[in-house]
Amino acid sequence: MADQTGAPLSKATSSAASDPKMKQPVDSQQVQVKTEPQTGEVVDIEAGFLTKTRIWIQKVGAEESGIERIPEDARIKQSPWSLFLVFFSANCCTATLALGYLGPAAFGLGWWDSFLCILFFNLLGSLFPAAVARFGNRTGLRTMAVPRYSFGWWPTKVLAVLNIITQIGWGIVNDLSGTSILYDVGDGKLPSAVCVVIIGLIAIIVAALGYKYIHIYERYSWIFMCICFAILAGFGAKEFVNLPMGTGQTELSAVLGFGTVIFGFEIAWVPIAADYNAYMEEHTSDWAVFGCAYGGLFVGQFFIEILGAAVGTLILSPDVRFQEAYDRAGMGGLMGAIFAGHGDGVRGLGKLVEAILSLSTAAVIVCGIYSIGLSAQLISEKALRVPRIIWSLLGGTIFLVCAIAGRDHLEAVMTNFLNMCAYYLTPFTTVILVEHFVWHRGWDYNLEAWNDRNQLPFGIAASISAIIGTVIALMCMSQTWWIGPIALAIGGSEAGTDISWMLALGVTTVLYIPLRYWELRKWGR
Structure with a gap:
């Protein structure tokens, strides 16, 4: 039996292992075979490798299931509270701290306007991944399988590839x-x-170990991080600067720009939001699942981001050592400078705190690497036959090699690139949620059709709406690499005003509803 963390029951073997279609090759051209010299027997090399891999997975206690739907008889009594801990713990890291730090440091906001942006844009942004999280237990599907009910078979493969690239990045x-x-x-x-x-x-x-171990890790890692963040806040409190709030068009532009970054950080959770409650009992309260997911996302990001904003105010401190530390080592230098000047003992404590906080990002990387394995299995039938753990290890290896190779130059480039990639997520999320609330409010999905292209939509309505919504978002965006003409025309600063997610959400909704009605009328699916 499984515990409350979400481990599969012993009877819950992989759907791929129990479904003959998943075990047998699709046609003879896909089979790698060899002939035993002594017996003349033809041996399926691929099947033998996969069997040995699954035996190894069982030995190490890793999760066997992948993107396949988790059937009702394999569900467990997983508490919705575990979902709160996953999202809270993953956001309780220095990456979230760095996001709040951008308010004063990059957008020139004061303390209170940074605080208000962090409060209200997180209140709004958390709604979307929390709503998508409900698909996990209700359908037994992982997040990137759900778009098949709106985008259809082939477009979802493209989305899966985009998600793999994004999670590695x-x-x-x-x-x-x-x-x-x-x-x-x-x-x-x-x-x-x-x-x-x-x-x-x-x-x-x-x-790589999977669902159970992710829940165990996220259940406890936040404790150490919260203690360290509290120590950082305690020593930094007397040093933080109450920067004044700005006014006028420039202030409005800065608020919307910072708000877009916060909203984008929240909505980036959508492609993996339902991956961590797929084993939860189907009829667990929708409100409990939504509330716990929403709470974990909001609380984790809000409190760490406002601490990041406070740290960001130090760049305008009258104490020159903070500016010197910032010039030398960025945000890490500011964190170290907070503990300086209090004696060797405090500086030693500060280094311990920084060391622990540096490891905090592992909690959010875990979620991305796990979901890479799930998305990879959506790309083809062959990929589905390969266990998730192999794809997660492969994706993890690629990520690690790239991080090592580009450790001196890659971070700024990848940050700008990923910020731009995030602009497709608002239209993507809008399509999924509009499809659900307009046509599937009673959770009346044909769950047997999730892997049958002949029963899924063609995805014409979803693809057209999402592409146009993304184009609109790009025209309204303001990033280092690209400033859209609409954003530039609004003005407010040299970089214009970013209103991308607002227009993308509205345009996608307006387009998708009539196009989807047309698609259903024409093909019935």
Whole structure:
């Protein structure tokens, strides 16, 4: 039997293992065979490898299931509270701290306007991944299988590839953000490549083991991080600067720009939001699941981001040591400077705090690497036959190699690239939720059709709406690499005003509803 963390029951073997279609090759051209010289017997090499892999998975106690739907008889009494802990713990990290830090440091906001942006944009942004999280227990499907009911068979494969790229990218950025702090703790004596590997290996191992171990890890990791963040806040309180709130068009532009970053950080959870309650009992209260997911997302991001905003105010402190620390080591330097000037004992405590916080990003990297394995299985029938753990390990290896290779130059580039990639997520999320609330409010999905292209929509309505919504978002965006003409025309600053997610949400909704009615009328699916 499984415990409350979400481990599969012993009887819950992988659907791929029990479904003959998943075990047998689709046609003879797909079979790799060899002939035993002594007996003349033809042996299916692929089947033998997969069987040995599954035996190994069972031996190490890793999760066997992948993207396949989790049937009702394999569900467990998983508490919705575990979902709160997953999202809270994953957000209780220095990557979230760095987001809040952008308010004063990048957008020039004061303390109170940064605080209000963090409050209200997180209240709004948390709604979307929390709503999507309900699909996990209600359908038994992982997040990236759900779009098949709106985008259909082929477009969902494209979305799965985009999600793999995005999760690897964010894994790199999060690893490097933790690495920069760990490197600073070692005063440059600990090679940065070693720092990358330490954080990355923790995440890869936990992600590869799967559902049960992710819940165990996230259940406890937040405790140490919260203690360290509290120590950081305590020592920094007297140093933080109450920067004044701005006014006028420039202030409005800065607020909307910072708000877009916060909203994008929240909605980036949508493609993996339903992956961590797929084993939960189907009829667990919708409100309990939504409330726990919403609470974990909001609380985790709100409190850490406002601490990040407070740390960001130090760049305008009258004490020159903070500016010097910032010029030397960015946010990590500011964190170290908070503990300086209090004696060797406090500085030693500060280094311990920084070391622990540098490892905090493993909690969010775990979620991304785990979901890479699930998305990879959506790409083809062959990919579905390969166990999730193999794809997670492969994705984790790619992420780690890229992080090591680009540790000195890649972080800024990847951050800008991923911020741009995030603009497709608002239309993507809008389509999924509109499809649900307009046509499937009673959870009347044909769950047997999730892997049958002949019963799924063609995805014309979803694809057209999402593409146009994304184009509108790009025209309204304001990022380092690209400033859209609409954003520039609004003005407010040299970089214009970013209103991308608002227009993308509205345009996608207006387009999708009539197009989907047309699609249903024409083909009935």
